[in-house]
Amino acid sequence: MGKKAAYKVMVVDDEEPILELLKYNLEKEGYEVKAANNGHLAVEIARKFKPDLVLLDIMMPHMDGVEACRQLRAMPDLINTFIVFLTARSEEYSEVAAFDVGADDYITKPIKPRALMSRISALFRRESKGKSPSTQITVGDLIIDRSSYTIKVKGKEINLPKKEFELLFFLAQNPNKVFSRDDLLQNIWGSDVYVLARTVDVHIRKVREKIGDDYITTVKGVGYKFNLI
Numbered sequence: 001m002g003k004k005a006a007y008k009v010m011v012v013d014d015e016e017p018i019l020e021l022l023k024y025n026l027e028k029e030g031y032e033v034k035a036a037n038n039g040h041l042a043v044e045i046a047r048k049f050k051p052d053l054v055l056l057d058i059m060m061p062h063m064d065g066v067e068a069c070r071q072l073r074a075m076p077d078l079i080n081t082f083i084v085f086l087t088a089r090s091e092e093y094s095e096v097a098a099f100d101v102g103a104d105d106y107i108t109k110p111i112k113p114r115a116l117m118s119r120i121s122a123l124f125r126r127e128s129k130g131k132s133p134s135t136q137i138t139v140g141d142l143i144i145d146r147s148s149y150t151i152k153v154k155g156k157e158i159n160l161p162k163k164e165f166e167l168l169f170f171l172a173q174n175p176n177k178v179f180s181r182d183d184l185l186q187n188i189w190g191s192d193v194y195v196l197a198r199t200v201d202v203h204i205r206k207v208r209e210k211i212g213d214d215y216i217t218t219v220k221g222v223g224y225k226f227n228l229i
Contacts, residue, residue: 039063171226
């Protein structure tokens with residue numbers, strides 16, 4: 001089974017053939033897999049299963065994927081869980097909505113199992129490479145602790161979704177340096193994940209909502225930078 005046996009994956013889709021297809025291919029690759037056919041069930045299973053990755057359909061009865069993602073991201077135990085949307089919808093607003101609630105990737109159907117397995121492997125490889133000894137950055141009233149993926153603002157601890165944290169940490173590691181959206185997409189999402197440049201804007205906005213507007217500056221027409229204040 002190799003190293004992949006350590007990873008747990010939850011598949012959520014209301015189409016039984018897709019669930020079976022994904023479950024078969026994931027287990028063949030050595031992942032531990034749980035399946036759910038609606039958002040409500042996915043949230044309940046995730047509380048106990050604590051998956052490392054969730055493959056989540058958007059269009060489902062009872063609770064759609066966007067709301068399910070929102071609830072999954074609210075669980076402290078799933079802060080570092082990858083959430084990848086699977087959907088037949090390719091409109092830009094659907095993609096933006098997915099990333100707005102904390103998705104890490106967005107894949108349109110029909111699903112190509114070999115390509116999907118490659119994307120999943122790339123996500124986990126990137127996570128492994130990104131792991132480093134405990135690192136803490138303190139700027140003014142802001143403390144960023146990579147070891148726990150938490151931040152403190154004026155002494156109040158706040159949990160950030162994985163990509164929001166990585167974006168903030170990357171900018172804080174490179175203070176006063178301006179990064180374009182493409183730079184940030186490459187460094188945070190990597191070349192294996194295909195997302196809109198607007199995704200960066202969404203994540204920056206959400207980070208600012210939690211830490212305030214003073215730390216990250218928009219350089220019009222160029223990108224973003226972190227300020228030492």
